[in-house]
Structures are given as C-alpha cells and as structure tokens.
Amino acid sequence: MNCSIAASSSYPVGRNTVLLSACLFLLSGVLQLAVAVATVTLVLVTGIESILGLGPAIFLASGALAALPAGRLMDRVGRVPVIAGGFVIGAIGCSLTALGCLADSAVLVVFGFVGVGAMNGSVLLARTAAADMVPPERRARAISYVLFGALFGAALGPLVWGPLFAGKDLTLHTLVIPWFAAAGIAFVGMGIALAIRPDPRTIALELQKEEHAAGVVTLPPAPLKEILRRPGVPSAVIAALASFAVMVGVMNLTGYIMVGYHHEQTDVFNVISLHIVGMYALVLVVGALIDRVGRRQALVSGLAIMAISTVMLAWVVSIPGMMLSLFLLGLGWNVSYVAATAELIAHATPVERGRLVGATDLAAGLLGAALALLGGAAYTKWGVAAIAIGATVAVVAPAVAILVARRPPAQLLEPAG
Numbered sequence: 001m002n003c004s005i006a007a008s009s010s011y012p013v014g015r016n017t018v019l020l021s022a023c024l025f026l027l028s029g030v031l032q033l034a035v036a037v038a039t040v041t042l043v044l045v046t047g048i049e050s051i052l053g054l055g056p057a058i059f060l061a062s063g064a065l066a067a068l069p070a071g072r073l074m075d076r077v078g079r080v081p082v083i084a085g086g087f088v089i090g091a092i093g094c095s096l097t098a099l100g101c102l103a104d105s106a107v108l109v110v111f112g113f114v115g116v117g118a119m120n121g122s123v124l125l126a127r128t129a130a131a132d133m134v135p136p137e138r139r140a141r142a143i144s145y146v147l148f149g150a151l152f153g154a155a156l157g158p159l160v161w162g163p164l165f166a167g168k169d170l171t172l173h174t175l176v177i178p179w180f181a182a183a184g185i186a187f188v189g190m191g192i193a194l195a196i197r198p199d200p201r202t203i204a205l206e207l208q209k210e211e212h213a214a215g216v217v218t219l220p221p222a223p224l225k226e227i228l229r230r231p232g233v234p235s236a237v238i239a240a241l242a243s244f245a246v247m248v249g250v251m252n253l254t255g256y257i258m259v260g261y262h263h264e265q266t267d268v269f270n271v272i273s274l275h276i277v278g279m280y281a282l283v284l285v286v287g288a289l290i291d292r293v294g295r296r297q298a299l300v301s302g303l304a305i306m307a308i309s310t311v312m313l314a315w316v317v318s319i320p321g322m323m324l325s326l327f328l329l330g331l332g333w334n335v336s337y338v339a340a341t342a343e344l345i346a347h348a349t350p351v352e353r354g355r356l357v358g359a360t361d362l363a364a365g366l367l368g369a370a371l372a373l374l375g376g377a378a379y380t381k382w383g384v385a386a387i388a389i390g391a392t393v394a395v396v397a398p399a400v401a402i403l404v405a406r407r408p409p410a411q412l413l414e415p416a417g
Contacts, residue, residue, distance in 0.1 A: 005110055011198065011203050012060065013133045016129075016196050016197075016203075016320035017130060019192055020130055020146045020148055020200075021146050021148060022083065023087075023149070023189055023192055024126060024147060024148075024150040024151060025149040025151070025152045025153045026153065026186070027087075027124070028151075028152075028154065028156075028280075029153040029156035029160070029182075030116070030185050031116075031120060031153075031406040032153060032156055032269070032272055032276060033178055033179070033182050033275070034059060035177070035252055035254070035255065035272055036171075036255045036269055037175060037265075037375075038252065039055045039056060039252065039253070039255055039256045040170060040255065040256065040259070041097065041109060041118075041172075042055035042106070042110075042113075043055075043256075043308050044101075044170075044172050044175075045104060045105070045109050045172060046106050051079075054373065055113060056248070056369070056376075057370070057372045057376075058096070058117065058369075059116060059117040059120070059369075059370040060249075061300060061352060061370060062113065062114040062117030063117035063118060063119075063121035064361065064362045064363070064364065064368070064369065065121070065362065065365070065366075066086075066118035066120075066121035066357075067124075067359075067365060068235055068355070068358040068362040070082050070086065070121060070145060070354075071128075071356075071358020071359065071361070072358060073354070074201065074354035075350075075351050075354035075355055079128065079132070079196075079198040079354075080194065080196050080197075080199045080200075081128035082122055082125065083122065083129070084121075084208075085189045086118065086119045086122025086123040086124065087123060087186045087190035087193060088186075089115050089119050089120060089122070090115060090116055090118070090123070090183075091187045091396075092183075093111070093113065093114065093115020093118070094114045094116060095179070095183045096111050096112035096115060096154045097109050097112030097115075097116065097175075097179045098112075098179035098180040100112055101173065101179060102172075102173070116177065118218065118294070119186060119367075121362075123140070123189070123193075123268060124335035125357060125358065125360065125361070127143045127357075128200075128205070128341075128354060128357050129146075129196075129200035130142045130143050130145065130146035130200070131143055131342070131353070132201060132203055132207075132350060133200050133203045133207075134202035134246040135207070138291070139190050139291075139345055140287045140288075140339065140342040140344050141284075143146035143338055144284050145285070147280055147338065149280075150280045151276065151277060151281050151283070153276060154273040154274075156185075158273055160181070162270075163239040164177060164181070164298040165269075166266055179265075205350050207310035208349065210381075220374065221349065221352050222352065224355055224359055225353070227352055227356050228356075228359075228398065231347075232343055233347050235299060236295070236340040236343035236347075237363070238401060238402065239302070239402060240337060240341070240360050240364055241360070241363055241364045242336075242365055242394055242395050242396075242398040242399075243302060243303060243313060243395070244337060244364035244368060245365075245367035245368040245370075245371050246306060246310065246329075246391050246394050247306070247329055247330070247332075247333040247337075248351060248371075249372045249375055249391065250326075250375070251275060254275070257387075258322060262293050270319070271319065271323050274326060275324045275329060277327065277330070278328060278329065279331070279333055279334050280330075280334065281291055282334065283338065286334055286335055289340055290335070290339045295401045298336065298338070299336050299339050299340060299343075300301075300335065300399045300402050301335055301336070302332045302333065302336025302337070302339065302398055303332065304332070304395075305331055305332030305335060306328070306329055306332030306395045307392050307396050307399070308328055308332075309325050309326070310325075310392040310395065311392055313387060313388035313391070314385045322333050325398065332395075339375035340360075341357065344356050344360060371390075371391075374390070375387045384408025
C-alpha cells in the first residue's frame with residue numbers, strides 16, 4: 001500500500017484532479033440547459049405534445065450507447081482523448097440543436113440531442129480517471145473530489161441560463177442563443193481536458209506495476225462477462241442502474257411537470273440548480289463517509305433517500321416542495337452512485353475499468369431513456385402520481401434485493417469498503 005501512495009505522489013495528482021473537476025463543472029452547466037429545455041425544445045419543433053418523453057430519451061439513449069465504446073477506448077488509448085473528444089461531439093450537438101431551433105428542423109434537433117447525450121456518456125467517465133490516480137482506500141474520496149466540480153455548474157442556471165430566458169416567451173428562437181452558448185462551454189471543456197497530464201491511465205498502470213513489484217498478483221484482463229460475475233459487482237451494478245436511471249428519468253421530466261403546474265421557466269432552472277446541489281454539494285463528505293462505513297451500506301442508504309424524494313413527487317406542487325424533492329433525489333443518487341462506482345472499480349484492473357464502468361453506464365442510460373419515455377406517457381395519461389409510484393418502486397426493489405442478498409466474500413482484487 002505504501003508503494004501505491006509513493007507512486008501516486010510522484011505525479012501531479014492534485015492538478016489533474018482539479019482539471020477533471022473543471023471538466024465536470026462545464027459538463028454540468030451544459031446538461032442543466034439540456035435538462036431544463038430538452039423536452040420543451042422537441043415539443044416546440046414538432047408540435048406534438050404526446051412525445052414529451054422522447055427528448056430526454058434520445059439524450060439518455062445516445063449517452064448510454066456512447067458509454068461502452070468510450071470506456072473501451074479509454075482502456076486502449078487513455079482517459080484524456082476520450083474526455084476531450086466527448087466535449088467536441090457535445091459542442092457539435094449543441095450547435096446542431098441551435099440551428100434546428102433557428103430553422104425549425106426536428107431532424108437537426110434530434111441529431112443535436114444525440115451529440116449532447118454522447119458528450120455526457122463520454123465525459124462522465126472522468127470519475128474513472130479520478131479513481132485511477134489513488135490507492136484503493138482513497139478512491140471514493142477521489143471520485144467525490146471530481147464530482148464536486150459539477151456543483152459549481154449549478155450556478156450557471158440562475159447566473160447564465162436564467163437571464164437568457166427572463167421576460168421572454170418560450171419559443172424556438174428564444175432557444176437559439178442558449179444552445180449556441182452551450183456549444184462554446186463545451187469547447188472550453190475540450191481545452192481543459194487536453195491540459196490533463198499525464199493521462200490518469202498512465203498513473204494507474206504505474207500504481208499497478210508498483211503493487212506487482214511488492215508481490216501483489218496482477219491478473220490479466222478478463223472478459224466483461226467474467227468481471228460482472230465477480231463477488232460484489234452484481235449489487236453495485238444493480239444500484240448504479242436504479243439510482244442513475246430513476247434520477248435522470250425524473251430529472252428530465254421535471255421541467256415539463258413544472259410547466260404543467262404553471263410555473264415559470266426561470267423557476268425550473270432554480271429547481272434544477274438545487275437538484276444539482278443535492279447531487280454534488282455534500283459529495284466530499286459522502287465520499288469520505290463511504291470509505292469509512294462501507295460501500296454496501298451506502299448503496300442501500302442512497303436508494304432509500306431517493307425513495308423519499310420520489311414519494312414526495314406525488315403531492316408537492318409548490319416551488320419549495322419541488323426544490324426539496326429534487327434536492328433529495330440528487331443527494332440519494334450521490335450516495336448510491338459514488339458507492340457503486342467505487343465498488344465497481346475495486347473489482348477491476350486499470351485495463352478493465354473503462355469497460356466495466358462503461359458497460360454499467362450503457363445499461364443505466366438505456367434504462368433511464370426507457371423510464372423517461374414511460375414516464376412521459378404515464379404523465380400524459382395519469383399525471384404526476386404515476387411517475388412517483390413507478391420511480392419509488394424502481395428504487396425500493398433494488399434496495400431490498402441488495403439487503404436480502406448474501407454479503408459477498410472477500411474481494412478478488414482489492415480490500416472491500
């Protein structure tokens with residue numbers, strides 16, 4: 001273990017962590033716009049209200065489909081090229097969406113959503129890069145440090161996006177400038193990603209060499225199916241799928257739900273901002289707590305907090321009530337998802353992590369897209385209560401399954417949290 005610490009301290013881990021955190025800050029800012037107006041954008045450009053869940057579904061599905069190939073590419077060429085490339089694709093996507101709004105073209109908007117989603121699927125893998133650079137017992141905290149950057153992206157809602165919509169009717173032309181601004185933010189993210197040196201994968205391989213020299217057995221890369229069967233991995237995958245899918249499914253429908261309550265678009269940004277605060281404000285404390293109390297307990301606790309949030313959706317209508325519900329939704333995701341990511345990484349070598357996390361993100365994103373579509377249809381037919389009930393079942397069932405499952409035996413690769 002001391003050799004791991006010595007190896008990591010010889011690299012600019014702190015600098016790289018700050019830059020990775022900045023990447024998540026910029027990603028969060030762009031995604032806040034997408035979450036708030038993606039549904040409205042597609043409804044306006046098509047004129048079909050019954051497809052209100054399709055916008056988030058396109059965004060989530062494209063992010064999911066990008067995650068696995070992005071993870072595999074990370075294992076081959078490194079973390080930095082994939083993160084930077086993700087930002088480029090996102091900038092193109094935002095530009096296409098802006099042009100689609102300008103030209104009233106649903107085709108351009110859909111392709112733009114695909115690009116923004118692919119950016120999310122690629123750049124969010126930065127949390128893998130965070131865990132690459134530190135010893136096993138510090139990985140949850142390392143992930144939390146990087147995710148903490150996304151907290152400051154919440155400020156872009158009231159400070160940047162809100163003023164761009166203030167006092168304006170929500171039309172396609174109103175959406176053009178914000179989407180172009182988001183493209184500029186994504187290009188800045190690319191520049192920051194390229195400044196990360198050396199690539200975190202290089203640091204991870206060096207840590208692995210040091211451990212091997214100290215007598216720690218290094219296993220060859222295993223097939224994904226074998227990795228998924230390792231003790232502890234199934235529970236982490238289940239928690240990651242449930243927490244991410246429910247969080248993004250509910251989050252992406254929130255804007256339209258609030259418009260249905262006759263709230264202003266600026267109020268939507270305030271609620272989404274507080275949701276992002278819930279996702280990331282306590283992440284530094286949560287990461288340290290997970291390292292202390294254990295990842296399995298954190299998986300269940302996070303899902304339980306999300307259940308409280310989704311139950312609230314059935315009856316809250318006011319802005320403060322929506323803020324509290326979405327804040328708890330973000331906080332529960334934070335606890336469960338950080339724990340799940342740390343658990344997955346603990347069961348994989350540096351050349352397996354991208355595939356494992358990418359495959360999990362793929363499944364979680366597709367599930368989130370399905371929940372967004374189903375939620376949109378359910379909201380149209382039965383109202384908010386249907387979303388609340390479905391989302392609650394989707395987080396409670398996995399939590400119960402993890403609780404009743406036998407505790408996994410000793411870790412195959414690293415000590416358990």
